[in-house]
Amino acid sequence: MKLDLSFYTRENVVQISKELLGKALCTNIGGNVTEAIITETEAYAGVTDKASHAYGGRRTKRTEIMFSKGGHAYIYLCYGMYSLFNVVTNVENIPHAVLIRGAVALSGIKTMLERTGNKKFTNELLAGPGKLSKALGLHFSLTGISLLHNTVWIEDKDIMVYPENILATPRIGIDYAAEDALLPYRFVAKQNFNIVPH
């Protein structure tokens, strides 16, 4: 079932990042439905987190959506060519977010291959935040969209991720964040989800 507002508005973004492992990120764009099981996330803890775009309360047109209540998408352009998808969490004016960094395909493979230009399916199809967004059709122009509606949403498919299978590491690509670069805010599910894509 689809995750509701109460999932997203909780205050512990690290906990939410772990809980998003094993959940299904789903899109329905132009009638093309794609679903993927989330396997890698990163927590961004708002105004006190030097790695966050909202660090220090920086509030711009781009980051504004992070200051809304949980349950929205923050999608921005990185390196001029990649859209990176984040889930906004916590309540209004607390700009927490979770970056979705990796997933495994569950359905809509044909659409994903068309979007990425790949000839055939591999396990690398959704390995990486830029690739994942491209395959799922999460263009940065969709930033701000609600995750409680029927274009982009996240479902609980009753897939269990055991705590001992969650690897915590420092986040990727944030060397500029000084001491916060060392925080173990990246989470990887080291588990075979036994997905049979269709």
Add this chain to the structure above:
DNA sequence: CGGCCGATCCACT
């Protein structure tokens, strides 16, 4: 208004 650079990826060595 100019300049710098990023929560990346892939081709090539």
Add this chain to the structure above:
DNA sequence: GTGGATCGGCCGA
């Protein structure tokens, strides 16, 4: 393992 692609956002002047 490394460097180039590529451009919107952000900051300082």
